[in-house]
Amino acid sequence: MAKIARxxxxxxxxxxxxxxxxxxxxxxxxxKLFFDVDxxxxxxxxxxxxxxxxxxxxxxxxxxxxNYGPAEMPDKRFKKxxxxxxxxxxxxxNIQIRFPCFxxxxxxxxxxxxxxxxxxxxxxxxxxxxxHRAQSIEVEYWQRTQLSRKKKR
Numbered sequence: 359m360a361k362i363a364r365x366x367x368x369x370x371x372x373x374x375x376x377x378x379x380x381x382x383x384x385x386x387x388x389x390k391l392f393f394d395v396d397x398x399x400x401x402x403x404x405x406x407x408x409x410x411x412x413x414x415x416x417x418x419x420x421x422x423x424x425n426y427g428p429a430e431m432p433d434k435r436f437k438k439x440x441x442x443x444x445x446x447x448x449x450x451x452n453i454q455i456r457f458p459c460f461x462x463x464x465x466x467x468x469x470x471x472x473x474x475x476x477x478x479x480x481x482x483x484x485x486x487x488x489x490h491r492a493q494s495i496e497v498e499y500w501q502r503t504q505l506s507r508k509k510k511r
Contacts, residue, residue: 372423379393
């Protein structure tokens with residue numbers, strides 16, 4: 359049987375906990391791919407500084423969560439969305455970006471990232487495809503976590 363991949367840390371372990379990328383059974387890490395490629399390219403218009411990128415902004419949010427926990431996160435930057443799903447949220451260059459996540463103890467497991475369609479029109483909900491994607495990654499995570507815990511006994 360294949361080795362069960364553990365989540366990859368985004369933020370260093372802080373006083374409160376960790377923020378981690380979910381690793382799929384295939385070895386792919388959808389949140390890391392979005393974070394490393396898409397978020398790096400989204401930046402404030404005319405800004406050349408590294409801290410102007412969406413990637414830098416989310417890194418600050420992830421580390422803030424690891425250090426202080428959900429009670430200290432601003433509502434507009436971290437919000438319960440549906441069921442067990444929460445989301446890190448930020449808008450950069452008028453583009454709304456979401457990183458869905460769920461909680462496992464004092465760890466936040468980030469499923470993937472996406473640009474919310476209709477951001478400029480003020481449209482509301484997430485696309486069903488993004489909800490389904492986050493939920494399927496969460497289900498796979500819990501199945502594999504339970505399997506891993508059974509093997510340790």
